[in-house]
Amino acid sequence: MKQSSLFSKTQKFNPQDEESLNAKLLLRAGYVYKIMAGVYSYLPLGLMALKNIENIIRKHMVAAGGSEIYMSALHPKSAWEVTGRYDTLDVLFRFTSFYSRTDYVLGPTHEEIVTPLVKANVSSYRDLPISVFQFQWKFRDEKRAKSGLMRGREFYMKDLYSFHTNQEDLDDYYEKMTKAYTAVFQELGIGDKTVLTYASGGTFAKYSHEFQMITDAGEDLIHLCEKCHVAVNDEIYEEQNTCPVCGEKNLQPIKAAEVGNIFKLGTKFSKAFEMKFKDQNGETKEAIMGCYGIGVSRLLGAIVEASHDDKGIILPEGVAPFKFHLIETKRGLGQELYEKMTGEGMSVLYDDRDVSAGEKFADADLLGLPIRLVVSEKLGDKIEVKRRAKEELEILNYEDIRKL
Amino acid sequence: MKQSSLFSKTQKFNPQDEESLNAKLLLRAGYVYKIMAGVYSYLPLGLMALKNIENIIRKHMVAAGGSEIYMSALHPKSAWEVTGRYDTLDVLFRFTSFYSRTDYVLGPTHEEIVTPLVKANVSSYRDLPISVFQFQWKFRDEKRAKSGLMRGREFYMKDLYSFHTNQEDLDDYYEKMTKAYTAVFQELGIGDKTVLTYASGGTFAKYSHEFQMITDAGEDLIHLCEKCHVAVNDEIYEEQNTCPVCGEKNLQPIKAAEVGNIFKLGTKFSKAFEMKFKDQNGETKEAIMGCYGIGVSRLLGAIVEASHDDKGIILPEGVAPFKFHLIETKRGLGQELYEKMTGEGMSVLYDDRDVSAGEKFADADLLGLPIRLVVSEKLGDKIEVKRRAKEELEILNYEDIRKL
Numbered sequence: 001m002k003q004s005s006l007f008s009k010t011q012k013f014n015p016q017d018e019e020s021l022n023a024k025l026l027l028r029a030g031y032v033y034k035i036m037a038g039v040y041s042y043l044p045l046g047l048m049a050l051k052n053i054e055n056i057i058r059k060h061m062v063a064a065g066g067s068e069i070y071m072s073a074l075h076p077k078s079a080w081e082v083t084g085r086y087d088t089l090d091v092l093f094r095f096t097s098f099y100s101r102t103d104y105v106l107g108p109t110h111e112e113i114v115t116p117l118v119k120a121n122v123s124s125y126r127d128l129p130i131s132v133f134q135f136q137w138k139f140r141d142e143k144r145a146k147s148g149l150m151r152g153r154e155f156y157m158k159d160l161y162s163f164h165t166n167q168e169d170l171d172d173y174y175e176k177m178t179k180a181y182t183a184v185f186q187e188l189g190i191g192d193k194t195v196l197t198y199a200s201g202g203t204f205a206k207y208s209h210e211f212q213m214i215t216d217a218g219e220d221l222i223h224l225c226e227k228c229h230v231a232v233n234d235e236i237y238e239e240q241n242t243c244p245v246c247g248e249k250n251l252q253p254i255k256a257a258e259v260g261n262i263f264k265l266g267t268k269f270s271k272a273f274e275m276k277f278k279d280q281n282g283e284t285k286e287a288i289m290g291c292y293g294i295g296v297s298r299l300l301g302a303i304v305e306a307s308h309d310d311k312g313i314i315l316p317e318g319v320a321p322f323k324f325h326l327i328e329t330k331r332g333l334g335q336e337l338y339e340k341m342t343g344e345g346m347s348v349l350y351d352d353r354d355v356s357a358g359e360k361f362a363d364a365d366l367l368g369l370p371i372r373l374v375v376s377e378k379l380g381d382k383i384e385v386k387r388r389a390k391e392e393l394e395i396l397n398y399e400d401i402r403k404l
Numbered sequence: 405m406k407q408s409s410l411f412s413k414t415q416k417f418n419p420q421d422e423e424s425l426n427a428k429l430l431l432r433a434g435y436v437y438k439i440m441a442g443v444y445s446y447l448p449l450g451l452m453a454l455k456n457i458e459n460i461i462r463k464h465m466v467a468a469g470g471s472e473i474y475m476s477a478l479h480p481k482s483a484w485e486v487t488g489r490y491d492t493l494d495v496l497f498r499f500t501s502f503y504s505r506t507d508y509v510l511g512p513t514h515e516e517i518v519t520p521l522v523k524a525n526v527s528s529y530r531d532l533p534i535s536v537f538q539f540q541w542k543f544r545d546e547k548r549a550k551s552g553l554m555r556g557r558e559f560y561m562k563d564l565y566s567f568h569t570n571q572e573d574l575d576d577y578y579e580k581m582t583k584a585y586t587a588v589f590q591e592l593g594i595g596d597k598t599v600l601t602y603a604s605g606g607t608f609a610k611y612s613h614e615f616q617m618i619t620d621a622g623e624d625l626i627h628l629c630e631k632c633h634v635a636v637n638d639e640i641y642e643e644q645n646t647c648p649v650c651g652e653k654n655l656q657p658i659k660a661a662e663v664g665n666i667f668k669l670g671t672k673f674s675k676a677f678e679m680k681f682k683d684q685n686g687e688t689k690e691a692i693m694g695c696y697g698i699g700v701s702r703l704l705g706a707i708v709e710a711s712h713d714d715k716g717i718i719l720p721e722g723v724a725p726f727k728f729h730l731i732e733t734k735r736g737l738g739q740e741l742y743e744k745m746t747g748e749g750m751s752v753l754y755d756d757r758d759v760s761a762g763e764k765f766a767d768a769d770l771l772g773l774p775i776r777l778v779v780s781e782k783l784g785d786k787i788e789v790k791r792r793a794k795e796e797l798e799i800l801n802y803e804d805i806r807k808l
Contacts, residue, residue, distance in 0.1 A: 007526075007531070007534045007536065009524075033521050033524065035475075035478070035480065035517065036480045037506070038504075039478045041473060041474060041476050042474040044471045047474050068448060068451055069445065069447050069448060069451055070445060070446040070454075071439075071445040071446075072439045072444065072445050072541075072558050073477070073543075074440075074543065074557060074558045076439065076440045090502070093499060093501070093508075094499070095498070095499035097545050098545055099545055099546065100442075100545075100557075104497075106510075113439065118411070120413075121412055121434075127411070132411065137477060139477075139478065141501050141503055141504075143503045144503075153504075154476050154478045
């Protein structure tokens with residue numbers, strides 16, 4: 001893509017009304033635009049990054065047997081009354097249709113929708129297991145929305161729900177999802193920063209699990225076991241004071257942001273909605289459920305918090321809207337290389353703007369694409385290569401660029 | 405895809421609480437699931453069809469220079485007060501955050517959001533024109549929501565907004581969009597049913613244009629000129645009584661459903677939000693805007709209304725979740741062909757279920773995929789081919805199937 005065709009502009013200075021670093025940088029780089037506290041719009045580069053995250057997650061959810069669906073954001077109040085959460089969940093946005101007088105809820109999560117939906121398609125044990133997921137903008141009336149993309153009143157999420165005939169099948173699937181999540185965070189380039197964290201399991205299971213990404217900007221405190229590389233969330237650690245895996249006693253407190261969670265729901269929702277099936281003996285049983293979430297827009301915020309310097313964002317390759325940022329020191333000098341690279345399917349943002357080289361370099365650092373290429377008259381056919389995350393410059397041939 | 409892995413089930417009988425034929429058929433075929441009046445969830449086949457429509461539209465919007473963004477569904481009341489539409493637009497869902505006390509609107513359209521957003525990125529005529537679009541679930545408190553997917557309280561839409569320095573540039577772009585829309589409907593397989601319809605242009609232009617798809621289930625009455633193949637909407641026809649293109653007087657009244665519209669907004673929104681730029685002479689001017697919408701989920705409903713028979717849906721190839729529906733008369737008989745076809749990248753739904761051949765044929769008709777293939781012991785290596793839209797059966801070799 002040519003940078004001149006990008007309508008979003010970068011900003012030299014931090015916006016006044018933002019506390020969080022991720023929002024400051026993403027706003028300045030033109031990835032997002034702020035609508036109001038906790039609500040952002042996504043400009044072309046931000047949407048591309050979000051879609052990259054989405055596509056990586058989708059691949060792993062499909063590989064784990066998930067079927068993609070889309071559930072409505074408008075929910076009837078009646079569904080939330082069935083579970084009692086209409087009165088207990090404080091983040092619900094509630095309103096009434098003027099015309100139909102229906103009471104609505106804006107969906108912050110979809111157990112109340114997915115359970116009757118799957119119920120309508122299940123009668124026998126032969127219909128199970130079922131695993132469905134969606135990508136969706138969700139809504140929460142958050143008390144504080146000052147963490148930028150990390151705690152939005154409107155946010156993009158992947159939520160998957162699984163339905164099983166028995167505990168063992170849920171346990172197996174839960175294990176499969178743990179692996180799928182680990183693979184997702186690995187592919188996103190934040191595997192080394194993301195730790196499996198033991199959290200409360202509700203009434204059905206001893207533990208649920210959060211995937212916590214270590215960052216000072218995180219709103220959570222977790223306790224990291226350096227012996228077995230798992231962590232415990234604050235609530236559980238106050239009760240137990242040990243690592244739940246190896247029993248180690250001295251865990252290191254550390255700030256982190258929750259980027260995913262997996263939870264054994266058991267029969268809580270299938271009981272409420274009478275989501276039953278006939279087993280092999282003709283007996284009627286309630287399905288056993290699990291739910292598995294990843295905050296897609298939150299991830300973008302968390303990645304920026306964990307990966308930046310004083311010049312700007314540093315994006316992992318899996319997330320970056322483009323792999324290469326091509327800069328020319330004289331107008332038109334990069335055109336041929338740009339055409340060659342895009343012709344071979346390489347992902348390039350070509351800064352063809354009529355601005356100073358200094359401004360281009362500053363913007364490249366701010367935008368944070370993984371590899372910066374510079375062409376100049378001095379270099380001739382050679383190309384200057386710098387990784388955003390490193391200081392070293394290399395001078396390479398085109399053939400070397402293809403191998404990067 | 406194997407049909408046994410599809411969790412959605414077909415239904416033999418029409419749902420009780422639906423008046424509209426599109427919803428009845430899409431519910432019975434397992435494309436959608438009804439949440440409440442005007443609100444549907446999309447099951448795997450329905451979501452695939454929706455994504456097919458989305459991808460065709462996206463291709464043409466990008467080709468016409470559009471940049472994809474995503475704007476929030478939560479809008480601040482304040483933005484809608486600027487244009488006065490907070491009090492005049494009856495379809496607005498309005499509510500208040502418990503925590504922040506912010507008054508919100510759920511976006512039914514995005515002029516109030518896109519204008520300040522683009523304004524923040526424009527200072528000079530050099531920054532224009534700009535054309536941005538999004539795919540988004542939108543919300544309207546519809547008085548009547550009895551037309552299934554054709555009039556939802558939550559619905560999927562593509563909206564594009566363009567910003568220009570002068571009238572001529574808007575006119576050119578409007579012409580370009582007219583062509584892009586025509587190409588979209590052509591590629592969706594409904595080009596022959598969709599007519600350009602003259603509608604009121606507001607204060608800025610003589611006309612706007614609707615793309616109306618001819619169907620008895622449409623909520624609109626249009627007047628079709630058989631001489632020049634355009635139409636006039638009811639409002640304009642009552643005023644003018646002639647074809648606006650050729651002057652023909654006897655236009656044929658016909659029912660139709662609006663599937664797209666294009667509108668010259670002029671300076672209505674740029675004035676309200678002071679969206680200005682400096683022109684070549686240093687003078688400050690307001691940008692001239694256009695907006696261009698396509699109802700994506702409505703299109704799916706309209707296509708089903710216009711293309712079905714008493715056995716079920718008949719989907720155009722561009723929309724259908726799969727091109728081929730492979731049926732076997734004995735279990736396992738289709739496996740080899742399925743693997744061969746998918747291995748070569750063909751799009752196949754393989755009915756590998758343990759149900760009667762009669763049930764399979766009935767479901768194939770209900771689902772409405774374009775080409776049904778049947779393998780049986782009697783046919784040997786040959787394959788029975790039937791197009792959903794036609795009665796004839798053909799017996800073909802595999803090589804012929806590849807050419808379909």
